[in-house]
Amino acid sequence: MPEFRRGPINDRWVIIAPERAKRPSDYKQKGPEQPAQPPESCPFCPGNEEKTPPEIYRVQEPEGSWRVRVVPNKFPALSDYPDLGCTAVEGIFDRMNGIGTHEVIIETPEHAKEIPDLPIEQIKLIVDTYILRLSKLRENEFYQYVLLFKNHGKEAGASLTHPHSQIIATPIVPSHVREMLQAAKAYYEQKERCLFCDILLTELQAEDRVIEVTDEYVVLTPYDSRFPFEMMIYPRVHSHDFTEMDEKTRWGLARALKRTLYRLKALLGDPPYNLVLHNSPNPAPRPGEPKYWSILPYDYHWRMEVIPRLTKLAGFEWGTGFYINPMPPEDAARYLREVEIPED
Amino acid sequence: MPEFRRGPINDRWVIIAPERAKRPSDYKQKGPEQPAQPPESCPFCPGNEEKTPPEIYRVQEPEGSWRVRVVPNKFPALSDYPDLGCTAVEGIFDRMNGIGTHEVIIETPEHAKEIPDLPIEQIKLIVDTYILRLSKLRENEFYQYVLLFKNHGKEAGASLTHPHSQIIATPIVPSHVREMLQAAKAYYEQKERCLFCDILLTELQAEDRVIEVTDEYVVLTPYDSRFPFEMMIYPRVHSHDFTEMDEKTRWGLARALKRTLYRLKALLGDPPYNLVLHNSPNPAPRPGEPKYWSILPYDYHWRMEVIPRLTKLAGFEWGTGFYINPMPPEDAARYLREVEIPED
Numbered sequence: 001m002p003e004f005r006r007g008p009i010n011d012r013w014v015i016i017a018p019e020r021a022k023r024p025s026d027y028k029q030k031g032p033e034q035p036a037q038p039p040e041s042c043p044f045c046p047g048n049e050e051k052t053p054p055e056i057y058r059v060q061e062p063e064g065s066w067r068v069r070v071v072p073n074k075f076p077a078l079s080d081y082p083d084l085g086c087t088a089v090e091g092i093f094d095r096m097n098g099i100g101t102h103e104v105i106i107e108t109p110e111h112a113k114e115i116p117d118l119p120i121e122q123i124k125l126i127v128d129t130y131i132l133r134l135s136k137l138r139e140n141e142f143y144q145y146v147l148l149f150k151n152h153g154k155e156a157g158a159s160l161t162h163p164h165s166q167i168i169a170t171p172i173v174p175s176h177v178r179e180m181l182q183a184a185k186a187y188y189e190q191k192e193r194c195l196f197c198d199i200l201l202t203e204l205q206a207e208d209r210v211i212e213v214t215d216e217y218v219v220l221t222p223y224d225s226r227f228p229f230e231m232m233i234y235p236r237v238h239s240h241d242f243t244e245m246d247e248k249t250r251w252g253l254a255r256a257l258k259r260t261l262y263r264l265k266a267l268l269g270d271p272p273y274n275l276v277l278h279n280s281p282n283p284a285p286r287p288g289e290p291k292y293w294s295i296l297p298y299d300y301h302w303r304m305e306v307i308p309r310l311t312k313l314a315g316f317e318w319g320t321g322f323y324i325n326p327m328p329p330e331d332a333a334r335y336l337r338e339v340e341i342p343e344d
Numbered sequence: 345m346p347e348f349r350r351g352p353i354n355d356r357w358v359i360i361a362p363e364r365a366k367r368p369s370d371y372k373q374k375g376p377e378q379p380a381q382p383p384e385s386c387p388f389c390p391g392n393e394e395k396t397p398p399e400i401y402r403v404q405e406p407e408g409s410w411r412v413r414v415v416p417n418k419f420p421a422l423s424d425y426p427d428l429g430c431t432a433v434e435g436i437f438d439r440m441n442g443i444g445t446h447e448v449i450i451e452t453p454e455h456a457k458e459i460p461d462l463p464i465e466q467i468k469l470i471v472d473t474y475i476l477r478l479s480k481l482r483e484n485e486f487y488q489y490v491l492l493f494k495n496h497g498k499e500a501g502a503s504l505t506h507p508h509s510q511i512i513a514t515p516i517v518p519s520h521v522r523e524m525l526q527a528a529k530a531y532y533e534q535k536e537r538c539l540f541c542d543i544l545l546t547e548l549q550a551e552d553r554v555i556e557v558t559d560e561y562v563v564l565t566p567y568d569s570r571f572p573f574e575m576m577i578y579p580r581v582h583s584h585d586f587t588e589m590d591e592k593t594r595w596g597l598a599r600a601l602k603r604t605l606y607r608l609k610a611l612l613g614d615p616p617y618n619l620v621l622h623n624s625p626n627p628a629p630r631p632g633e634p635k636y637w638s639i640l641p642y643d644y645h646w647r648m649e650v651i652p653r654l655t656k657l658a659g660f661e662w663g664t665g666f667y668i669n670p671m672p673p674e675d676a677a678r679y680l681r682e683v684e685i686p687e688d
Contacts, residue, residue, distance in 0.1 A: 315493025
């Protein structure tokens with residue numbers, strides 16, 4: 001029997017339709033989604049460093065090789081302009097210059113080693129690099145939001161196979177983020193508690209959507225999951241800003257990322273996915289403009305979302321903004337929990 | 345140089361990034377996206393009528409064969425329940441029974457003839473059937489919204505190749521629709537004009553995104569197009585309700601659909617697409633509940649949207665709700681305008 005579900009964050013219903021459900025084996029990938037690009041021509045492989053735009057940052061080995069690199073995106077969605085290009089009116093429409101920053105984080109020199117295959121120390125270096133670049137871009141007075149994400153597999157929008165993440169800084173707080181902030185602010189005003197902490201408590205009490213609990217994180221399939229095997233990595237200790245993480249929490253995230261992406265790969269055979277960081281907007285406003293978001297510590301709670309790309313968006317989703325999910329998150333969590341993870 | 349664009353309907357920015365642009369030939373489909381299902385096993389082909397759930401409606405030929413059929417979806421996203429199942433509270437979450445109707449409109453007995461290949465009389469029968477079923481479901485007091493859509497091609501979510509459309513009736517006005525209604529209401533209160541009529545006038549004045557103007561319709565690529573070759577079919581005479589169309593406007597829509605989908609096929613070689621009707625919510629409220637939407641004629645303006653599925657949604661879209669579109673709609677409109685359409 002299908003049911004409508006809605007969480008307290010978005011005004012978005014999800015139809016959980018188990019009549020249309022499949023087992024994990026039906027979603028299992030049949031083989032590599034795309035032929036791997038040969039390392040010789042890969043711009044992210046060691047030896048081809050001149051194929052990327054000039055490097056922004058690297059984690060250097062003593063002997064000269066690198067372990068993580070950050071470079072500008074060669075085909076940026078947004079560019080650094082001298083001119084801020086305030087909102088212009090074009091008849092009934094709004095436009096402004098596409099100002100922003102678009103960076104690529106090359107996660108490892110190894111062409112074909114994804115997070116589940118990497119040693120935990122390497123993943124910790126990736127997390128450190130995320131935090132370093134996000135912190136830097138959060139200080140830029142022209143930017144209101146910095147998004148960190150990773151597209152894995154062609155179906156998930158990746159154009160290169162060499163493991164990499166991306167950062168886009170924008171002069172706008174995205175409407176999705178604004179909606180979450182507004183929900184969290186309203187909840188805090190009423191309850192004097194963090195909305196996301198309360199969601200976490202509810203999920204821990206319900207148990208059936210929890211995949212794993214560590215000292216620092218809870219990994220779960222959200223109540224209102226839009227997609228089969230959608231997962232959320234929640235920090236257990238409240239924090240609105242990803243960049244404020246201490247050493248222990250960074251190591252914990254490295255472990256949680258490795259274990260969570262391992263579960264996905266083991267259960268479904270390396271499916272395409274998007275990894276998205278939900279973080280609070282930047283503290284610094286644009287000069288001369290009001291501070292839109294005076295972020296109080298309880299207005300937000302950062303999380304990392306894993307979105308496997310196993311189903312297609314179709315007419316229903318475009319027409320309504322709602323989603324049809326054939327896999328109840330309780331079932332997805334059970335399958336994911338049952339994956340045996342080798343000790344590191 | 346990339347730019348941000350926003351229309352007056354949604355709080356959603358689109359990044360138009362021509363640096364990432366491709367030509368139509370780069371999007372052109374290399375061959376059939378999926379092997380066509382053989383007609384023998386197709387549940388929508390004549391002779392296999394018993395493979396669908398019991399028929400709801402058909403357009404009958406005098407000699408007994410049918411030209412259009414309407415059947416319930418065999419794997420419905422929503423079901424008809426005796427119990428309305430009002431919103432229930434589950435801790436911090438909302439849920440309600442998945443009540444609704446999910447119908448399939450089989451557009452033609454011919455297994456492999458899509459709208460661009462069909463005679464205009466057959467497309468007119470499809471339009472008549474759309475209106476008949478939508479009118480019926482709009483009268484149901486349990487439903488607040490009825491969505492009509494078509495998924496074409498596997499990438500666009502279609503599971504069967506035989507041409508068909510779908511209708512889903514829901515007990516909720518979707519948030520996307522509510523957002524559009526709110527924008528239109530606010531605009532009408534201020535200007536005493538329909539927001540959508542004013543968008544249409546703006547587009548007709550600008551000219552560069554207009555693909556075709558007929559007596560009844562304007563076909564254009566929206567200013568804030570999220571996807572390459574996204575198109576909107578706007579009725580020129582104001583109407584908030586698709587089901588109120590007169591005969592002349594129905595014939596006009598049949599022609600506009602055929603010509604628009606022909607352009608897409610000729611330019612890009614039968615790409616996957618979604619066709620979505622944006623219509624006003626149902627006039628009848630649920631019993632005992634307030635009438636959420638007292639629709640005045642100028643609160644809405646129906647349109648049909650064509651969304652070709654040539655790019656992938658990725659981390660940026662999930663994290664922001666914004667879109668990156670590498671194809672400026674002005675270029676897309678020019679390519680689409682230049683397609684030569686054979687006379688019917």
